[in-house]
Amino acid sequence: MSDSFQDALAGLAAIVGDKHVITSGADQEPYVVDWRGRYRGRAVAVVKPGSTAEVASVVRYCADKRLAIVPQGGNTGMCGAATPDDHDGNVVIRLDRMRTVRDVSPLANTITVEAGCILAEVQNAARSVDRYFPLSLGAEGSCQIGGNISTNAGGTAVLRYGPTRDLVLGLEAVLPDGRIFNGLRALRKDNTGYALKQLFIGAEGTLGIVTAAVLKLFSPPRSSALALVKLQGVAQALEITARLRGVVGDRLGSLEIMSRSQIEAIAETVPHVTIPFELTTPWYLIVELTDTLAGVDLDEPLATALADAMEAGIAEDVILASNLAQAKAIWAVRHSVSEGNKRSGYVVSHDSVVPLERQADFVTNVETRIMAAVPHARVVMHGHIGDGNIHVIALIDRAHCQEPATTAALVAQINEIVDDETAAQGGAISAEHGIGITNRVRLARVADPLDIELMRGIKRLLDPNGLMNPGKIFGAGAA
Numbered sequence: 375m376s377d378s379f380q381d382a383l384a385g386l387a388a389i390v391g392d393k394h395v396i397t398s399g400a401d402q403e404p405y406v407v408d409w410r411g412r413y414r415g416r417a418v419a420v421v422k423p424g425s426t427a428e429v430a431s432v433v434r435y436c437a438d439k440r441l442a443i444v445p446q447g448g449n450t451g452m453c454g455a456a457t458p459d460d461h462d463g464n465v466v467i468r469l470d471r472m473r474t475v476r477d478v479s480p481l482a483n484t485i486t487v488e489a490g491c492i493l494a495e496v497q498n499a500a501r502s503v504d505r506y507f508p509l510s511l512g513a514e515g516s517c518q519i520g521g522n523i524s525t526n527a528g529g530t531a532v533l534r535y536g537p538t539r540d541l542v543l544g545l546e547a548v549l550p551d552g553r554i555f556n557g558l559r560a561l562r563k564d565n566t567g568y569a570l571k572q573l574f575i576g577a578e579g580t581l582g583i584v585t586a587a588v589l590k591l592f593s594p595p596r597s598s599a600l601a602l603v604k605l606q607g608v609a610q611a612l613e614i615t616a617r618l619r620g621v622v623g624d625r626l627g628s629l630e631i632m633s634r635s636q637i638e639a640i641a642e643t644v645p646h647v648t649i650p651f652e653l654t655t656p657w658y659l660i661v662e663l664t665d666t667l668a669g670v671d672l673d674e675p676l677a678t679a680l681a682d683a684m685e686a687g688i689a690e691d692v693i694l695a696s697n698l699a700q701a702k703a704i705w706a707v708r709h710s711v712s713e714g715n716k717r718s719g720y721v722v723s724h725d726s727v728v729p730l731e732r733q734a735d736f737v738t739n740v741e742t743r744i745m746a747a748v749p750h751a752r753v754v755m756h757g758h759i760g761d762g763n764i765h766v767i768a769l770i771d772r773a774h775c776q777e778p779a780t781t782a783a784l785v786a787q788i789n790e791i792v793d794d795e796t797a798a799q800g801g802a803i804s805a806e807h808g809i810g811i812t813n814r815v816r817l818a819r820v821a822d823p824l825d826i827e828l829m830r831g832i833k834r835l836l837d838p839n840g841l842m843n844p845g846k847i848f849g850a851g852a853a
Contacts, residue, residue: 379418379463382439386421386465389431394471396420405466408457409450410716413811415458417444417466424471426546426554426585432467433583434552441465442844443550445579447521448492450513452712452723453810455525455578459845467583469520475499476586483591484543484560489520489584496589506594508535512709520584526576528806530708533760534627534664535592537806538575544588545571550581550837560588573832578808579843581836595627595664599672600701601680604655604691609734611659611759613688614680618661621679625672628662629760630708636754639769640707640714647710650703655690659759660708662701711756715767719752720775722768722785724792725813728801730762740766740795744788750774751788763805766792786815793820809847817847 387395396402397419405420407413418441423429436443444466446456458464469490477486480503487496493514500507509522511529521527523545527538535541544559557571574584605611611631618626634656641649651658661680663672673694683689695701715721728736741753750771757764768788775781793803793816809817818826830848833840 382435382441382465383419385435385439386419386432389435390421390423390428394422394424396422402466405446405449405468406458408454410452410721413454413457414460415444415464416460416462417458417464418462420466420468422468422471426472426548429467429469429472429548429583429585430552430554432465433548433550436465437551437839437841440839440841442841443467443583444843445520445524445583447489447518447524448513448516449521450517451521451525451810452725452807453812455808455810455843455846456521457811469518469583469585472585478503478505478591479560480505480591482560484588485591486544486558486560486586486588487519488586489518489523491519493517493519493522500591501594504594505591507541507589507591509538509541512712519587519589523575523584523587524577524579525808526806528758528761528763530628530630530758532758532763532806533629534624539572541590542571542575542587543590545574545584546586547574547582547584550839550842554585555582558586558588573836576808578810578846580833580846581842583842593666595666596668597665597670597672598627598701599663599676600695600704601661601676602651602693602695602704603659603661603680603683603689604651604693605657605659605689606655607657607734608737608759608764610683610688611657612730612734614659614661614683615730615760617683617688618679622663622672622675625663625665626661626760627664628660629758630660631755631757631759631764632658632660632708632711633753633755634658635752636711636714636756636767637707639718639752639754640710642714643717644710644714647706647714648703649707650700651693660704708756711765715754715769719769720772720781722751722770722788723807723812724766724789724796725763725804725807726766726792726796726801727761727763727805728796728799730760732799732801733759733762733764736795736799736801737764737766739798740792743791743795744768747787747791748784758805761805762801789816790819796820811846814845814847814849818849 472490
């Protein structure tokens with residue numbers, strides 16, 4: 375390590391303390407490799423500040439020394455947005471020590487938390503005052519709320535409550551020069567100029583480091599009903615969605631769809647998850663109704679609506695969860711898709727969103743085109759059908775992915791098929807996973823040039839030296 379980097383380590387340790395600066399290769403391993411093991415980078419240090427003031431000091435120090443800054447939450451992302459590149463001079467900043475719940479207000483229905491809080495901790499803190507924080511995803515036991523905000527995480531409750539962007543009232547963030555943006559206001563109405571907080575939500579740490587947030591809370595669901603519906607196709611799922619919206623309205627909490635091939639991949643590779651139903655049709659829809667009033671019978675309207683769908687030939691079969699254990703068993707299958715896919719082969723993952731009316735055509739066309747171009751691929755799908763977000767996954771036997779150049783060409787071929795079909799259906803290539811490293815070439819290929827120009831302009835304004843999470847969204851060295 376050069377003398378300049380040794381000096382940098384001493385300077386960082388002076389801010390946060392020696393034990394909060396990780397320098398050895400073995401100890402850094404969890405922080406320089408992404409969750410899927412797809413990207414590996416290097417870091418001069420992994421730094422864990424304990425307060426917003428320390429984050430600001432660390433960022434200011436790095437800016438002065440021209441050290442690249444890589445903000446990282448729980449490192450559970452799908453696109454490599456929290457992974458350093460392999461250049462010298464990266465400093466990974468983790469907020470693991472910043473896990474304080476600063477305030478909970480049942481009156482205002484808000485919770486103020488530091489960015490290092492695990493998502494499940496935020497959910498539990500809300501529950502402790504009889505409130506509900508609806509963001510829910512498979513990694514909620516390890517992902518951090520700062521990372522959720524920086525990626526505008528979606529999850530299984532978007533249909534009713536919206537993505538993370540809709541759940542944030544106020545933000546505190548450290549800018550690339552070390553200044554602190556104090557937008558930590560718990561106001562439902564604030565029309566004083568530009569909504570600056572929105573710049574940091576979904577920016578993947580390229581414009582600053584979120585250090586705290588005021589989040590919306592809701593009355594907790596006290597009544598619920600869940601069913602698994604067996605379907606021949608996505609078109610049936612859309613017809614059921616329209617019927618349910620007319621019958622139960624806002625009580626429709628979640629609509630999650632999985633292809634049979636997706637569930638088979640889980641059954642083959644995730645032994646601790648039991649598939650609690652027979653696989654007899656090509657598609658499976660999870661429908662969950664919730665109500666904030668206790669004692670409301672939701673089973674009856676759900677059963678009636680789905681029985682009518684069966685009578686009309688829209689649904690093939692319906693399994694109503696008779697108890698909480700059965701409902702949890704069904705949800706366990708849905709929450710195991712990432713683990714199952716990761717174990718099934720080399721994953722070429724997509725996060726497309728298209729208008730609801732076009733989802734059936736999108737699914738049919740994209741699968742047909744992938745199988746024609748790459749016959750050895752195994753196409754699986756799952757998604758949040760109620761908000762148009764279908765994840766198309768091509769699982770490739772790792773025997774076909776031994777050579778990096780061959781693998782890259784294969785991935786590019788599949789990506790182009792999915793992206794072209796997404797564009798043809800009026801959609802976007804990322805609904806909730808973001809851009810990071812994985813999707814930056816795809817973004818440059820399909821995005822409106824004006825969109826890219828405006829985003830680059832914002833990046834240059836806030837981070838003129840390109841030190842904040844370089845190489846993400848736009849490409850290496852881009853500001």
